[in-house]
Amino acid sequence: MTTGSTLLTVRNVTKRFGGLVAVNDMTFDVQEHEVMGIIGPNGSGKTTMMNLISGALPVTSGAIDMRGHLLSQAPAHEIARLGVARTFQLVRVLSGLSVIENVMAGAVFGHRRRWGNEARFFAEALLERIGLGAHRHQPVSSLTYIDQKRLEIARAVAGEPAVLLLDEWLAGLNPTELQIGMDLVASLREEGRTVILVEHVMDAIRSLCDRCVVMNSGSKIAEGAPDEVLSDAEVIRAYLGDE
Numbered sequence: 001m002t003t004g005s006t007l008l009t010v011r012n013v014t015k016r017f018g019g020l021v022a023v024n025d026m027t028f029d030v031q032e033h034e035v036m037g038i039i040g041p042n043g044s045g046k047t048t049m050m051n052l053i054s055g056a057l058p059v060t061s062g063a064i065d066m067r068g069h070l071l072s073q074a075p076a077h078e079i080a081r082l083g084v085a086r087t088f089q090l091v092r093v094l095s096g097l098s099v100i101e102n103v104m105a106g107a108v109f110g111h112r113r114r115w116g117n118e119a120r121f122f123a124e125a126l127l128e129r130i131g132l133g134a135h136r137h138q139p140v141s142s143l144t145y146i147d148q149k150r151l152e153i154a155r156a157v158a159g160e161p162a163v164l165l166l167d168e169w170l171a172g173l174n175p176t177e178l179q180i181g182m183d184l185v186a187s188l189r190e191e192g193r194t195v196i197l198v199e200h201v202m203d204a205i206r207s208l209c210d211r212c213v214v215m216n217s218g219s220k221i222a223e224g225a226p227d228e229v230l231s232d233a234e235v236i237r238a239y240l241g242d243e
């Protein structure tokens with residue numbers, strides 16, 4: 001998929017937790033239709049960076065802008081309405097609701113809001129596409145782990161976000177599920193969605209990302225095509241240090 005114009009800009013963003021600088025002067029752009037990876041050793045600040053983009057945490061300084069809207073000054077619900085959707089490291093689905101109700105919730109409360117039957121038809125089509133059509137009336141609790149993960153993506157995509165944040169979405173999958181999960185992310189890419197993913201699975205980074213940013217101790221140490229950054233000496237040193 002060819003990428004387009006700049007969707008999101010992160011400029012000199014810093015996040016401190018007391019004396020700890022979790023994100024240190026980060027600057028990068030995300031292009032429309034791009035799958036961008038954020039990688040780095042444990043504790044390097046990747047999840048915190050995602051939390052700053054989604055507004056789950058306020059920035060200490062710096063600016064995050066999406067299409068002229070200053071996300072870094074907006075509350076999380078406003079950022080969601082502007083078109084940032086996310087999944088979490090641990091699956092968070094609405095367990096009291098059925099599969100289709102979960103996806104409808106995403107459609108009703110998302111970026112491009114749909115109501116009633118329009119939300120239902122849209123959710124049905126999405127579930128069909130994502131391979132959960134046959135399960136649509138089941139309670140979420142009856143789904144397997146990989147299907148709950150699929151559902152989480154369906155719910156996020158149902159709001160037609162401008163950008164989808166996947167935070168270690170592939171974590172905890174067995175090898176068969178991992179392939180299913182990677183195929184699903186690849187299909188999002190083929191649909192032209194803009195995705196930012198935090199991932200430890202390097203095969204996924206190599207096969208799914210157009211570009212990635214590497215963090216170490218809160219700072220950006222490399223940026224570029226996956227093969228390029230994964231053979232960078234400083235990146236290799238950062239990962240070896242983590243061992």
Ligand SMILES: Nc1ncnc2c1ncn2[C@@H]1O[C@H](COP(=O)(O)OP(=O)(O)OP(=O)(O)O)[C@@H](O)[C@H]1O
Nearest residue numbers: 017020021022040041042043044045046047048049
């Ligand atoms: N809410 C918080 N309060 C205090 N410190 C925090 C908080 N969240 C994260 N940190 C610290 O900030 C640093 C970066 O953490 P973060 O979770 O962003 O790293 P990460 O790269 O996502 O790590 P991992 O790959 O292990 O998930 C760590 O030192 C972490 O302990």
